[in-house]
Amino acid sequence: MIVKPGIPENLKWFAQARFGMMVHFGLYALHGRGEWVMYRENIRKEEYEKLAERFNPNLFNAEEWVELATRSGCRYITFTAKHHDGFCMYDSACTDYKITNTPFGRDLMRELIDACHRHGMRILIYYSQPDWHHINYVHHAGAFKDLTYTPTGQQPDWPKYKEYLFYQVEEICANYGQIDGIFFDGSHKTVEEWGGQELYALIKRYQPNAVVNDRARFGDFFTPEREAVENIDRELGYHFLLEICTSVTKKGWGYVTDVERTSVTYHLEQMVKAARIGCNYALNVGPAPNGTIPLYCREVFDIIGHWMNRHSEGYIGTEAVFPHLPEERYVMMKRDHYLYLFCLKWPDSEILQIPGIHNTCLSVRLLSTGEAIPFERRNGELTLLKLPLLPPDGLIQAFRLELDGEPEIDEVSPKIEIAKYTQLAEHTVLAPEKAFMEGYGVKGVKLKVIETETAEQTDGEAGKESALPLKQIGGWMTPEQKAIWYVDAERETDAVLTLIVWLDRDYENAQAEIFVNDTVIRRDVPPFSASKAVPISFGRVHLKSGKNRIVLHASRLLWGYKFPNVIEISLDRL
Numbered sequence: 001m002i003v004k005p006g007i008p009e010n011l012k013w014f015a016q017a018r019f020g021m022m023v024h025f026g027l028y029a030l031h032g033r034g035e036w037v038m039y040r041e042n043i044r045k046e047e048y049e050k051l052a053e054r055f056n057p058n059l060f061n062a063e064e065w066v067e068l069a070t071r072s073g074c075r076y077i078t079f080t081a082k083h084h085d086g087f088c089m090y091d092s093a094c095t096d097y098k099i100t101n102t103p104f105g106r107d108l109m110r111e112l113i114d115a116c117h118r119h120g121m122r123i124l125i126y127y128s129q130p131d132w133h134h135i136n137y138v139h140h141a142g143a144f145k146d147l148t149y150t151p152t153g154q155q156p157d158w159p160k161y162k163e164y165l166f167y168q169v170e171e172i173c174a175n176y177g178q179i180d181g182i183f184f185d186g187s188h189k190t191v192e193e194w195g196g197q198e199l200y201a202l203i204k205r206y207q208p209n210a211v212v213n214d215r216a217r218f219g220d221f222f223t224p225e226r227e228a229v230e231n232i233d234r235e236l237g238y239h240f241l242l243e244i245c246t247s248v249t250k251k252g253w254g255y256v257t258d259v260e261r262t263s264v265t266y267h268l269e270q271m272v273k274a275a276r277i278g279c280n281y282a283l284n285v286g287p288a289p290n291g292t293i294p295l296y297c298r299e300v301f302d303i304i305g306h307w308m309n310r311h312s313e314g315y316i317g318t319e320a321v322f323p324h325l326p327e328e329r330y331v332m333m334k335r336d337h338y339l340y341l342f343c344l345k346w347p348d349s350e351i352l353q354i355p356g357i358h359n360t361c362l363s364v365r366l367l368s369t370g371e372a373i374p375f376e377r378r379n380g381e382l383t384l385l386k387l388p389l390l391p392p393d394g395l396i397q398a399f400r401l402e403l404d405g406e407p408e409i410d411e412v413s414p415k416i417e418i419a420k421y422t423q424l425a426e427h428t429v430l431a432p433e434k435a436f437m438e439g440y441g442v443k444g445v446k447l448k449v450i451e452t453e454t455a456e457q458t459d460g461e462a463g464k465e466s467a468l469p470l471k472q473i474g475g476w477m478t479p480e481q482k483a484i485w486y487v488d489a490e491r492e493t494d495a496v497l498t499l500i501v502w503l504d505r506d507y508e509n510a511q512a513e514i515f516v517n518d519t520v521i522r523r524d525v526p527p528f529s530a531s532k533a534v535p536i537s538f539g540r541v542h543l544k545s546g547k548n549r550i551v552l553h554a555s556r557l558l559w560g561y562k563f564p565n566v567i568e569i570s571l572d573r574l
Contacts, residue, residue, distance in 0.1 A: 011220060019280065021301070025254070027048070044152070060292070081127050082127055117177060123179060129216060135153060139156075182203050182212050190560030199216050224245075225246070232244070232444065236277075243281075248296065248297045272344065311396075314333050314398045329343065340400055351386075355381050361382055366388075422434055424571065424573065437483060439481040441476070448474060470502070484550070485549075486549055496574065497540075502534075502566075503532055510564070514550065
């Protein structure tokens with residue numbers, strides 16, 4: 001799915017960008033209830049498209065948008081050329097459903113791209129593969145990002161729709177000068193359905209230095225969405241290009257009148273933690289119908305800009321250090337002979353002890369004020385003294401440590417799990433918590449053990465349901481994701497293998513594949529419409545004496561992304 005690990009030379013700009021602005025803007029701004037309003041409120045296509053008749057962002061000023069991004073420290077802007085509603089914010093040659101056919105009458109995207117070029121701001125273009133408006137788009141009724149109803153006059157034709165999709169991506173890449181990236185959004189179908197590899201090749205033909213995300217199932221970087229850095233697999237940030245995208249508002253990405261914001265301190269903390277794993281942080285705004293960025297968004301970016309002016313030295317262009325640090329109280333970044341210490345939590349006392357630094361420290365300064373901080377060695381640990389009682393301006397602070405050479409710091413490698421072997425018995429259960437999880441799904445999602453509540457009929461009390469906690473393996477998105485168990489058999493033997501899954505809808509056409517050492521067995525997931533634990537027999541398998549490796553993955557997923565949660569694998573010895 002991701003082209004290759006590591007960072008190609010021509011894409012290193014993105015790895016070093018750190019901070020970007022995402023912009024969701026379209027017809028949905030007129031409703032003020034987010035970009036999914038057509039879907040969530042079941043607004044009929046013919047009613048929704050009337051919004052174009054009164055869409056007039058007459059106060060839009062590309063210079064003002066770029067200036068806000070620049071002074072906040074952003075290195076790139078990601079703009080929505082087309083969202084799921086199908087309305088184009090540029091002058092597309094293959095549809096009339098576009099901004100140049102509104103009272104506004106101008107190519108808004110071109111004006112923004114041109115402004116970015118004038119000011120040296122990188123520009124990425126967001127493009128939705130799902131299209132609720134296009135006459136040929138094929139909806140999987142009830143599937144995520146597909147309408148639950150069939151629009152009037154629909155003529156489902158996937159090849160024709162793909163032609164439209166490819167034509168629009170090509171005209172964006174060919175007609176607007178330098179484009180620094182494409183951000184697809186629509187991962188609920190397969191790479192074959194989207195033509196992900198072909199789209200990638202098309203983009204690179206016109207824009208070889210552009211980054212492409214993973215949501216057409218083939219690209220350069222993963223895109224966790226509204227995800228706290230703490231929840232992202234550590235190895236992901238080590239080896240792949242990565243961007244966390246989130247929004248100023250908690251509800252929706254497009255313009256909302258019901259404003260609930262996440263604190264600026266939270267965003268700064270996440271930005272610093274993201275830098276620690278080599279991850280960019282893209283913060284979204286939803287412009288108002290008149291084309292202006294709301295005050296509640298500008299305030300957040302201005303505060304971040306104030307912080308960035310004082311701390312960019314330690315945040316931009318630095319390399320992460322991964323020492324063993326207690327309670328994740330601070331993050332270390334390094335460059336040359338400087339070490340930058342970002343305090344996620346200001347010390348409770350006037351001293352701060354920093355373990356693991358072997359260099360001689362020459363000076364310590366507080367980045368925000370330039371104030372010199374006294375220090376000494378105590379019991380072999382560098383200790384900062386006489387710290388201010390409270391952090392200046394109440395925001396996350398960083399210390400700059402000048403050392404006598406490149407930082408020499410005790411580092412701890414990522415934790416390597418000890419193999420969790422299960423001893424084979426007459427009846428052996430391979431539980432979710434005993435599995436190793438390998439591979440990544442769309443957005444960098446890894447398989448995980450989740451606890452759900454299942455409804456089971458209680459014996460002797462017909463019709464009465466009781467909620468029972470149940471651990472399951474969930475998050476199946478791609479065939480590359482695997483759950484692996486290790487079984488220790490005292491002697492060579494055969495066993496009957498059964499996979500138990502939880503079906504909460506019809507998963508017909510999904511397929512599971514299990515490797516028992518070098519032998520592979522495939523089984524279709526049976527159709528089942530009720531919520532129930534369903535066993536799938538894989539028949540007789542052979543286990544060798546000693547260690548056996550059992551690997552499960554979804555060899556075929558319903559609609560390219562759906563596979564039932566796995567409850568367990570059982571082995572019954574023969």
